[in-house]
Amino acid sequence: MLHFDQLSYWERDQYLIGNTFVIAGAGLVGMSTALSLRERFPKEKIIILERGYLPTGASTKNAGFACFGSPTEIQDDLQHMPSETVWETIALRLQGLELLKNRVGLEALAYQNCGSWDLVKEHDPILESGFLAALNEQFKLRFGLNNVYRQDNQFIEKFGFKGYRTAYFNNYESSIDTGKMIAKLYQLCIEQGIQFLFSTTVQNWKSNTIDVQIETNHGSISGDHLFICTNGFAQSYFPNDLQPARAQVLITKPLHHQVKGLFHSDLGYYYFRDIGPRILLGGGRHLDFISETTTDFEKNDKIRSALIQKLKEEILPDQAFEIDYEWSGIMSVGTEKKPLIRSLNKNVHAGVRMGGMGVAIGSAVGKALSKLV
Numbered sequence: 526m527l528h529f530d531q532l533s534y535w536e537r538d539q540y541l542i543g544n545t546f547v548i549a550g551a552g553l554v555g556m557s558t559a560l561s562l563r564e565r566f567p568k569e570k571i572i573i574l575e576r577g578y579l580p581t582g583a584s585t586k587n588a589g590f591a592c593f594g595s596p597t598e599i600q601d602d603l604q605h606m607p608s609e610t611v612w613e614t615i616a617l618r619l620q621g622l623e624l625l626k627n628r629v630g631l632e633a634l635a636y637q638n639c640g641s642w643d644l645v646k647e648h649d650p651i652l653e654s655g656f657l658a659a660l661n662e663q664f665k666l667r668f669g670l671n672n673v674y675r676q677d678n679q680f681i682e683k684f685g686f687k688g689y690r691t692a693y694f695n696n697y698e699s700s701i702d703t704g705k706m707i708a709k710l711y712q713l714c715i716e717q718g719i720q721f722l723f724s725t726t727v728q729n730w731k732s733n734t735i736d737v738q739i740e741t742n743h744g745s746i747s748g749d750h751l752f753i754c755t756n757g758f759a760q761s762y763f764p765n766d767l768q769p770a771r772a773q774v775l776i777t778k779p780l781h782h783q784v785k786g787l788f789h790s791d792l793g794y795y796y797f798r799d800i801g802p803r804i805l806l807g808g809g810r811h812l813d814f815i816s817e818t819t820t821d822f823e824k825n826d827k828i829r830s831a832l833i834q835k836l837k838e839e840i841l842p843d844q845a846f847e848i849d850y851e852w853s854g855i856m857s858v859g860t861e862k863k864p865l866i867r868s869l870n871k872n873v874h875a876g877v878r879m880g881g882m883g884v885a886i887g888s889a890v891g892k893a894l895s896k897l898v
Contacts, residue, residue: 529744540722540746544570546898547739547748549727551575552584553625553883554876555754556710556719557891560628563717565895571719572748574741576726582756583883585707586854588774588796588807591625591636591699593618593885595643595789596652596660596674606861612667614863618882619668621889625706628888633709635702641787642680643693657693673697685783687842689790698787700798703884722746727755732872750898753875754891756883757855758820762869767859767878771817773828774807775851776800782841793881795832797840803849804840806832822853856881866893874898 529541546562548555551573559571579585594602594615602611626636645652657674664670677694680686714721722743729740730751737751753759757769779802787798795808809828810817816825829851836846859865862880869875874897876890 527743529741529746540572540720542747544572544746544748546571546750546752547737547746548573548752548754549739550580550582550754550756550758551711551721551723552580552582552754552756553707553710553887554584554756554879554890554894555580555752556707556714557624557628557888558752558754558876558894559714559719559891560710560717561892561895562898563719572746573714573719573721574725574727574739574746575721575723576755576758578723580707581855582758583772583854583856583879584887585703586774586852587703587772587884588798588805589701589703589800589884590641590787590796590798591622591634591701591884592641592695592787592789592882593622593698594882595641595695595793596657596693597643597645597649598789598793599660600652600656601792602862610861610863612663614861614880614886616667617864617889618885621886622884624888624892625884628713629706629709633705635705636699637701638696638699639786641695641698641789642677643674643695644680644686644689644788644790645691645693646689646790648690652693670697683783684785685842686839688839700787701884706884727753730873732870734871737872749872751873752894753873753877754894756877756879757857759857759875759877762875763865763877766865767857768818769820770810770856770858770881771819771821771823771825772807772854772856772881773809773817773825773832773851774805774853775829775832775848776805777803777836778847778849779803780841780844780846782844784840795835804836804846806836806840808832820855822855824851824853856883864890866890866897868897 797806865878876894
């Protein structure tokens with residue numbers, strides 16, 4: 526592979542010289558940042574550096590949930606985070622989803638307003654003693670959304686699940702195709718004159734009063750500003766604020782099933798959906814937090830076994846199925862779920878720590894990042 530020192534005059538002039546904005550990471554946040562910058566700076570030179578031949582982290586490796594929070598998750602967040610921080614984070618998710626829909630378009634997203642179910646196994650006195658009504662009232666007051674959540678006790682008969690006591694339905698959540706999402710964002714970037722260098726890893730950077738010198742695996746590139754949009758791969762810059770979080774996902778071979786929609790359980794640590802005749806199931810990180818705090822794209826046998834057991838006993842009981850293939854993605858989490866949007870100095874800015882809600886929040890983070898310059 527060529528080092529930057531081996532490039533021609535034309536290549537150096539086109540890609541390495543005169544960049545106003547350099548963005549590390551070609552996922553949802555990185556490309557959203559680039560497009561938001563282009564709206565503000567129509568003539569400036571923008572380039573995105575991506576370590577993989579495809580976006581590496583979670584943008585195309587997640588389950589395709591356009592979601593903003595289930596009742597059990599929000600209840601848990603309110604017990605561990607300041608109330609206003611929780612609501613500010615939900616607001617960013619809702620804003621991000623609207624930005625994404627408007628920018629990419631519903632057809633390009635393969636957007637389906639299928640609704641979601643928060644599946645509950647145990648009796649929950651808080652949720653069943655008025656919390657759901659209070660939650661709906663807050664969504665109406667803050668966001669103008671009516672009757673976001675309702676209890677649904679007919680879901681077992683509808684879907685054939687086992688092991689769940691009740692469920693909470695959200696009519697506002699939807700499914701998308703994240704492969705199509707990223708492809709469309711890439712197309713929009715190209716149309717807007719935004720350039721890309723793939724298989725290019727940012728290894729270090731040094732800023733001064735004029736610009737930023739960025740060291741990569743191919744050599745040095747400079748820009749007036751550097752935006753770090755590498756989410757789970759940004760821990761070295763923020764060791765006390767975030768850590769990587771690997772997520773395991775598997776998908777069945779086509780089969781006949783009753784499942785239709787999006788489903789969460791165990792505070793969102795498990796999630797599954799239908800993709801036509803297939804079932805996609807992911808999660809289980811809470812079973813092995815230590816091993817899953819990593820940027821390695823390996824499989825975890827303990828979690829894989831738990832996912833298959835969940836399919837056998839709860840989602841597809843008494844039904845034969847085969848796993849077609851599986852994968853993992855790298856997210857970023859921290860002590861709170863609100864994203865970290867920060868200028869490290871006048872030339873370097875970061876938008877990371879999506880908290881497992883990158884599809885929802887990524888576009889809003891990109892827009893906020895673009896306003897730091």
